[in-house]
Amino acid sequence: MDKLSLLKARNEEILAAGSEIRKKLAEIIDGDSFVESDSYSFSRNEFYGEDVPGEGVVTGFATVNDFPCYVVCLNSQILGGGLTDAGCKKIVKCLDKALNAKAPVLYLLSSKGVVAGDGVSPLEGVSEVLSAMDELKGEVPQFAVCIGDVFGQASLFVAAADYTYFTKDTCVAYGSPVVIAAKSGKYADKAAIGGTASAKGNDLAYFEVSELSEVATSMANILDILPDYGGTELETMDDANRACPALNDKADAASLIKAVFDENYFVELGAYFAKEVVTGIGRIGGYSAGAVVFDGKDGVELNNANIKKLQDFYWYCDVNNLPVVTFVNTLGLENSLSLAATPVLKEVSDLISLLKTDVPRINVIYGKAVGLGYTLFGSKTFNVDYAYAFANAKIALFDSNVGAEMELVAKGGDYEEIKKRYEDDEMDAVNAARKGYVDDVIEPQYVRQYVISALMTLV
Structure with missing residues (x-):
C-alpha cells in the first residue's frame, strides 16, 4: 500500500472511532469549521496492532457563531473516554495554544475517569491538565459541556471550567455509582449522586440545555458581553x-x-x-x-x-x-x-x-x-x-x-x-x-x- 492510500486508511479508521463525538461537536460549532490537531496522538502508546483503533481525546480548533475557540473532546467510544498519559498531554498542548491565542476553550466531556493499567502516568497527566486549566482561569473563558457521565478525576475538569452545561441525562461525580455502592454496600442512584438536579444544588451546573445547539447561542451571548x-x-x-x-x-x-x-x-x-x-x-x-x-x-x-x-x-x-x-x-x-x-x-x-x-x-x-x-x-x-x-x-x-x-x-x-x-x-x-x-x-x-x-x- 502506498503512503497516500495508507494515510487515507488510517484517517478513515480514526474518523470512524470518533464519529459520535464529532456529531455532537457539529451541533455546537459553525458548519465545517473544525480543524483537528494531533490526530495521531493516541490514547495508548502504540497505534498499530491494537484491538481498539482511534483516540480517547479529540482536540482542535473551530468557530462558534464566528468566535474562534479551541476544542477538547473526551471520546467515550474509546476506553470509555478514559484519561491516559498520552491523552492528557494532548489536552495540555491544546490548552497552551488557547492561552497563547487568548481564545476560549470548549470542552465536550464524557468519561469514566483515569484508565487503569497504565500505572501512575495518567495521574501525572491529569495533574498537568488541571494545572493548565488553572493557568487559563481569568485569561480565557472555558466552557464545559457534559454530554454523558463524567466520573472520577475527569469530574474536576467540569469544576475547573468557567461555564458548565448539563444535558438531561448527565451525571457528574467524583465517585461513580459503582464505586460508591461498592464502598457503602448500598445501591447508589446515579441521578442523586451527580445528576443535573443534584449539580444545580451544589453550584456545578450553570446551565441546563435540551439541545446542544443551545450551547452555541449561550456561548455567543456570553462572549459578546465580555470586554x-x-x-x-x-x-x-x-x-x-x-x-x-x-x-x-x-x-x-x-x-x-x-x-x-x-x-x-x-x-x-x-x-x-x-x-x-x-x-x-x-x-x-x-x-x-x-x-x-x-x-x-x-x-x-x-x-x-x-x-x-x-x-x-x-x-x-x-x-x-x-x-x-x-x-x-x-x-x-x-x-x-x-x-x-x-x-x-x-x-x-x-x-x-x-x-x-x-x-x-x-x-x-x-x-x-x-x-x-x-x-x-x-x-x-x-x-x-x-x-x-x-x-x-x-x-x-x-x-x-x-x-x-x-x-x-x-x-x-x-x-x-x-x-x-x-x-x-x-x-x-x-x-x-x-x-x-x-x-x-x-x-x-x-x-x-x-x-x-x-x-x-x-x-
Missing part, C-alpha cells in the same frame, strides 16, 4: 434615558434587571444556586457590566452558600474587567445555630478581600441595607465609586423589628407605632446621604439613567 471579545462598549438601540415607572411601586431582581440592562443583553450566571442572590452579566447603555441583585422581599440574609456565590462572582468580574453594579437588599448574616457552627466569619473575611476589586463598582440600595448588610454592600469603603439609594430604601443599624423592640424595652409605648416611626425616621436613606455615605437619593424609575451616567465616568 476582551465583544468590546467594552457597543452601540445600543435601547434608550439610555428609558424610565421604568413600575419601580416606584415595587422592585425585585427581575424588574431591576429589565429596567437597567439593555434589552436582550443580560445572561444570568449560577441561576440554580443560592437563588436569593442573582448574579449575571450584560450591557447597560452599551457598556459591559456585571450585576449582583439581592432578591428578597424583606431583605436577604447571608449564609455560606450565597457568600460563596458572591466570592466567585466578584472574582469573576475582576478578572474579566467587568464593572459591578450591586443592587442591595440585605440584612447581614443569618442568625442561626447551624450557621454559627460553620467557618462563616472567615468566609465573610475572604469576601471583603474580593469586594476590594480594582474594577469600577456602583452600589444601588433599593431595599434594606441593615447591619452587616450595609457594612459589606452599602458602604463605599470597599472601593465603591458611586452609591445611590432609592427614596424608599431603608438604611440602619437594626431592622425595624429589632429597633422597635429595643425602644419598647427602654421607653415603653405601642410596638406598631414605634416600629413605623423607626422605619420612617431612623431608616430613611436621606440620613445616610446627609452624612455623605450615599451620593444621591434617587427616584427608582430613573435608576438606569444614574447607572449609565456613572459608567460613562468610570469606563
Whole structure:
C-alpha cells in the first residue's frame, strides 16, 4: 500500500472511532469549521496492532457563531473516554495554544475517569491538565459541556471550567455509582449522586440545555458581553434615558434587571444556586457590566452558600474587567445555630478581600441595607465609586423589628407605632446621604439613567 492510500486508511479508521463525538461537536460549532490537531496522538502508546483503533481525546480548533475557540473532546467510544498519559498531554498542548491565542476553550466531556493499567502516568497527566486549566482561569473563558457521565478525576475538569452545561441525562461525580455502592454496600442512584438536579444544588451546573445547539447561542451571548471579545462598549438601540415607572411601586431582581440592562443583553450566571442572590452579566447603555441583585422581599440574609456565590462572582468580574453594579437588599448574616457552627466569619473575611476589586463598582440600595448588610454592600469603603439609594430604601443599624423592640424595652409605648416611626425616621436613606455615605437619593424609575451616567465616568 502506498503512503497516500495508507494515510487515507488510517484517517478513515480514526474518523470512524470518533464519529459520535464529532456529531455532537457539529451541533455546537459553525458548519465545517473544525480543524483537528494531533490526530495521531493516541490514547495508548502504540497505534498499530491494537484491538481498539482511534483516540480517547479529540482536540482542535473551530468557530462558534464566528468566535474562534479551541476544542477538547473526551471520546467515550474509546476506553470509555478514559484519561491516559498520552491523552492528557494532548489536552495540555491544546490548552497552551488557547492561552497563547487568548481564545476560549470548549470542552465536550464524557468519561469514566483515569484508565487503569497504565500505572501512575495518567495521574501525572491529569495533574498537568488541571494545572493548565488553572493557568487559563481569568485569561480565557472555558466552557464545559457534559454530554454523558463524567466520573472520577475527569469530574474536576467540569469544576475547573468557567461555564458548565448539563444535558438531561448527565451525571457528574467524583465517585461513580459503582464505586460508591461498592464502598457503602448500598445501591447508589446515579441521578442523586451527580445528576443535573443534584449539580444545580451544589453550584456545578450553570446551565441546563435540551439541545446542544443551545450551547452555541449561550456561548455567543456570553462572549459578546465580555470586554476582551465583544468590546467594552457597543452601540445600543435601547434608550439610555428609558424610565421604568413600575419601580416606584415595587422592585425585585427581575424588574431591576429589565429596567437597567439593555434589552436582550443580560445572561444570568449560577441561576440554580443560592437563588436569593442573582448574579449575571450584560450591557447597560452599551457598556459591559456585571450585576449582583439581592432578591428578597424583606431583605436577604447571608449564609455560606450565597457568600460563596458572591466570592466567585466578584472574582469573576475582576478578572474579566467587568464593572459591578450591586443592587442591595440585605440584612447581614443569618442568625442561626447551624450557621454559627460553620467557618462563616472567615468566609465573610475572604469576601471583603474580593469586594476590594480594582474594577469600577456602583452600589444601588433599593431595599434594606441593615447591619452587616450595609457594612459589606452599602458602604463605599470597599472601593465603591458611586452609591445611590432609592427614596424608599431603608438604611440602619437594626431592622425595624429589632429597633422597635429595643425602644419598647427602654421607653415603653405601642410596638406598631414605634416600629413605623423607626422605619420612617431612623431608616430613611436621606440620613445616610446627609452624612455623605450615599451620593444621591434617587427616584427608582430613573435608576438606569444614574447607572449609565456613572459608567460613562468610570469606563
